[in-house]
Amino acid sequence: MGRLNLLEPAARRLPAGLKLLLLAVASIALFRLDGLAPLAAAVAAVLLLAAVTGSLGAVRQLRPLLTVIVLSFAAHALLGDWRLGLAVCLRIAALVTLAGIVSALTPLSDMLAALDRGMSPLRRLGVPTRPVAVAIAMTLRFAPLLAERWRALGDSWRTRSPRRPHWRLLTPFVIGAMDDADRAADALHARGGFVEKRP
Template sequence: MLTLTSPVEIWAHRLPAGVKLAAMALATTGLFLMGSPLGLGLSALATATLYLAGGGGFAMTGLRLLRPLWPFVLVVAAWHLWTGDFAGGAAVTLRMLTAVALANFVTMTTRLSDMIAIFQGLARPLAPFGLAPRRLALAMALVIRFIPVMLDRLAQITDAWSARSARRPRWRVLVPATLAALDDADRAAEALRARGGTG
């Protein structure tokens, strides 16, 4: 739970964490400033190339991490098809998939300890205001780590519901998903305490 770093080591593992996070921030900002479906499509293609450069196994892992996004993609696509805004729907879908794929790429190729160190350095100016940089950095790193895990858990619960009922799950999966999130948070807290806490 505390790490989603890919066991398949590729060239990006050797890049400094700060460089990857800065590149991701710039790329994501560019995605939201870009409105052309063509430009967003080229960005998605470039992101796919990043994954493929790591080999088939690495690329397939990245593709599996995008699986929880498909319900959102279908909702966005259906809405824009209904309104007739095909270009807008394509832009939103490509932007969402590319942004999440880039975040997953950084997560898969960066150790949690390196990410914490970066965030801790960024949070150091907040120390005079009573905010512990180490704890704040750990919280930010865990948020990044937990988002894909929680999306995957929600997809598993939805699939389990669909296998047992013909009705659509909708709001019915919220309670088990919330309980699963709390359970995962409790396990992560126990793991942190076993390793000496946040320091």
């Protein structure tokens, strides 16, 4: 495994703003890709990127979304367009994994600073940008944490029951996520996380 993540040090040293910009460009490119073969190749490239940057944990973020992905594919298949459904699933897989890679390689404080700088022109016009920057950064940061919480709940269930958990995990998952969000909001408020940063 140590030989795989050759690019991890270099990826961590990249400026947070550049990583967020590359994530935005990659997201736009994924939505412009047509055809299952190019999308499958994009997913393979994202998985390779996760491997060489030591961010394979980002792939685990897909587990909580498997139900959504399967339902999305099923809905499109029932409507007679399974190819479009598969394309949607491939885009979701690539985008969520890319966001997880950026989150794993970028400290939250660096992401906030980069977003503050990027939105500074709006701030000069009187638009409050700090809440937007916090929301974007926290979304990227919480994705792997929520995936880990789902995995832990699944492991806990399997130690107590031979049945598959499925929907039974939704209630404790949602309650735990809301509790985490409340604690994070209180911590950010106490530390001035929503105070506008002056350019």
